Amino acid sequence: MTAGFTAALLQAQTRISIHMEHRLPQTDLLHQAMLYALRGGKMLRGFLVLESARLHDVPETAALEAALAIECIHAYSLVHDDLPCMDDDDLRRGRPTLHRKWDEATAVLAGDSLQTQAFELLAREEVGPHAISLIRTMAEAAGKDGMVSGQMLDIAAETAEAPLTLEQITTLQARKTGCLIEWSACAGARLAGADPAPLRHYAQALGLAFQIADDILDIEGDAATVGKAVRKDEDAGKATFVSLLRLEGAKRRAQELADQACAALAPYGAAGDTLKDAARFVISRDS
Amino acid sequence: MTAGFTAALLQAQTRISIHMEHRLPQTDLLHQAMLYALRGGKMLRGFLVLESARLHDVPETAALEAALAIECIHAYSLVHDDLPCMDDDDLRRGRPTLHRKWDEATAVLAGDSLQTQAFELLAREEVGPHAISLIRTMAEAAGKDGMVSGQMLDIAAETAEAPLTLEQITTLQARKTGCLIEWSACAGARLAGADPAPLRHYAQALGLAFQIADDILDIEGDAATVGKAVRKDEDAGKATFVSLLRLEGAKRRAQELADQACAALAPYGAAGDTLKDAARFVISRDS
Numbered sequence: 001m002t003a004g005f006t007a008a009l010l011q012a013q014t015r016i017s018i019h020m021e022h023r024l025p026q027t028d029l030l031h032q033a034m035l036y037a038l039r040g041g042k043m044l045r046g047f048l049v050l051e052s053a054r055l056h057d058v059p060e061t062a063a064l065e066a067a068l069a070i071e072c073i074h075a076y077s078l079v080h081d082d083l084p085c086m087d088d089d090d091l092r093r094g095r096p097t098l099h100r101k102w103d104e105a106t107a108v109l110a111g112d113s114l115q116t117q118a119f120e121l122l123a124r125e126e127v128g129p130h131a132i133s134l135i136r137t138m139a140e141a142a143g144k145d146g147m148v149s150g151q152m153l154d155i156a157a158e159t160a161e162a163p164l165t166l167e168q169i170t171t172l173q174a175r176k177t178g179c180l181i182e183w184s185a186c187a188g189a190r191l192a193g194a195d196p197a198p199l200r201h202y203a204q205a206l207g208l209a210f211q212i213a214d215d216i217l218d219i220e221g222d223a224a225t226v227g228k229a230v231r232k233d234e235d236a237g238k239a240t241f242v243s244l245l246r247l248e249g250a251k252r253r254a255q256e257l258a259d260q261a262c263a264a265l266a267p268y269g270a271a272g273d274t275l276k277d278a279a280r281f282v283i284s285r286d287s
Numbered sequence: 288m289t290a291g292f293t294a295a296l297l298q299a300q301t302r303i304s305i306h307m308e309h310r311l312p313q314t315d316l317l318h319q320a321m322l323y324a325l326r327g328g329k330m331l332r333g334f335l336v337l338e339s340a341r342l343h344d345v346p347e348t349a350a351l352e353a354a355l356a357i358e359c360i361h362a363y364s365l366v367h368d369d370l371p372c373m374d375d376d377d378l379r380r381g382r383p384t385l386h387r388k389w390d391e392a393t394a395v396l397a398g399d400s401l402q403t404q405a406f407e408l409l410a411r412e413e414v415g416p417h418a419i420s421l422i423r424t425m426a427e428a429a430g431k432d433g434m435v436s437g438q439m440l441d442i443a444a445e446t447a448e449a450p451l452t453l454e455q456i457t458t459l460q461a462r463k464t465g466c467l468i469e470w471s472a473c474a475g476a477r478l479a480g481a482d483p484a485p486l487r488h489y490a491q492a493l494g495l496a497f498q499i500a501d502d503i504l505d506i507e508g509d510a511a512t513v514g515k516a517v518r519k520d521e522d523a524g525k526a527t528f529v530s531l532l533r534l535e536g537a538k539r540r541a542q543e544l545a546d547q548a549c550a551a552l553a554p555y556g557a558a559g560d561t562l563k564d565a566a567r568f569v570i571s572r573d574s
Contacts, residue, residue: 085391104372113435119406120426139407148400152317
């Protein structure tokens with residue numbers, strides 16, 4: 001059952017959205033474009049920040065800045081990833097991508113500004129005494145040895161002579177999406193100055209499960225429900241967890257990883273139940 | 288005479304370049320592209336950081352991180368500004384622009400990663416106890432109310448019905464280039480926890496003088512010396528300080544601003560001489 005998670009996710013979405021409108025008033029086109037990119041997502045990363053903060057009794061004022069910051073980084077990466085020179089996507093979260101809604105220049109600049117905004121939020125006084133640790137780890141997770149390096153690997157894979165091996169695709173995904181998911185889950189512990197190790201183990205399993213589920217959705221989902229184009233990887237002949245493990249093997253691996261994620265939360269006892277629900281949700285979602 | 292400045296600039300370039308190679312080893316294409324974008328610039332912003340740090344007895348280890356950080360932000364903004372969907376430039380610093388040397392996707396990602404790198408550098412332990420103040424002001428200077436908003440105004444100006452007024456172009460330039468120059472000059476005071484007001488007044492005059500000199504160069508310079516295409520603004524019918532003030536008026540205004548910049552440094556006495564030389568250099572440069 002993932003009812004506890006869906007209620008908590010909905011609550012997190014509401015709280016982050018209210019905070020978002022507060023921090024980003026719609027004063028001009030740039031602000032509007034940034035908000036457009038932020039809206040309509042699942043806010044899974046922001047939820048992980050709020051939930052891990054709750055486990056460590058971190059004040060809501062601090063947690064909300066970090067939750068919005070990671071959503072800004074995620075949104076910026078999607079906006080740039082959708083550009084014609086990258087994935088060239090027309091649809092995102094069921095709506096036109098930012099460069100289709102406005103133009104490419106606006107998409108480049110709104111993405112740039114969303115990244116800056118993330119660091120501005122983390123540097124606010126509300127974040128408290130451990131802000132610098134969140135900023136440092138965010139930069140490591142998002143930059144040249146984290147998310148962006150994963151995107152570079154992804155582009156290189158498209159023109160590589162041989163499809164990626166399971167090890168290579170695991171590395172690629174750990175960087176491209178895993179680093180930010182890990183940062184999100186560890187944020188609560190870091191905000192409290194506590195050891196993030198259990199949350200890191202949870203997030204590493206969750207991140208990989210999430211990506212395998214994404215590959216399964218690309219095969220089994222339909223564009224209307226998923227909110228973006230599907231079967232692109234298959235059509236492009238790209239190696240995915242499904243092409244490497246086959247559908248049944250991929251589903252089994254996702255389940256194993258969800259179990260590992262739950263086991264890692266043992267130190268938190270029953271307080272970790274919502275995050276356990278999240279792991280079960282991630283492998284059963286339809287969008 | 289600006290001999291004191293040119294010697295100090297050369298020394299700053301050397302120190303920042305050595306630090307750059309140290310922080311960014313050429314391990315893969317992404318690192319190579321980031322270094323390519325960083326190299327070959329005047330490093331005026333990095334120089335301002337080092338020189339203001341010297342005025343405040345800030346340790347070299349802290350100042351170098353901040354100097355490299357601002358050069359990363361500047362380089363990222365140039366890489367994205369040169370993209371086909373923005374200014375569509377083939378030449379930068381006398382070499383092919385990054386998307387001409389590699390491709391657009393690499394240019395988008397290297398620019399993204401350079402921005403992240405700037406914040407990673409500012410969050411390093413070497414920066415010391417005032418790091419968060421540098422991060423906060425950097426995000427404000429670079430983001431939606433700073434540099435990026437200036438770039439949005441610049442794009443809007445291209446399709447506006449009437450050319451910009453002097454007040455509008457002053458606002459545009461204060462945001463597009465002024466904010467980062469101001470951050471650079473104030474960095475030394477901030478690193479020391481001192482009042483940045485005199486350096487801010489210096490930088491506000493310097494930044495505007497720099498931009499007026501840029502517009503003059505666009506009319507009087509040649510592409511080989513300047514290192515990028517010239518007379519683009521005139522050809523595009525864009526309002527510039529030269530079109531609004533005429534050549535003689537623009538030169539007179541640049542001189543007045545350089546004098547104001549020097550006057551703002553009075554509290555530093557003779558220790559401020561190199562920064563005064565910098566102001567005189569900025570309005571007399573040929574590239």
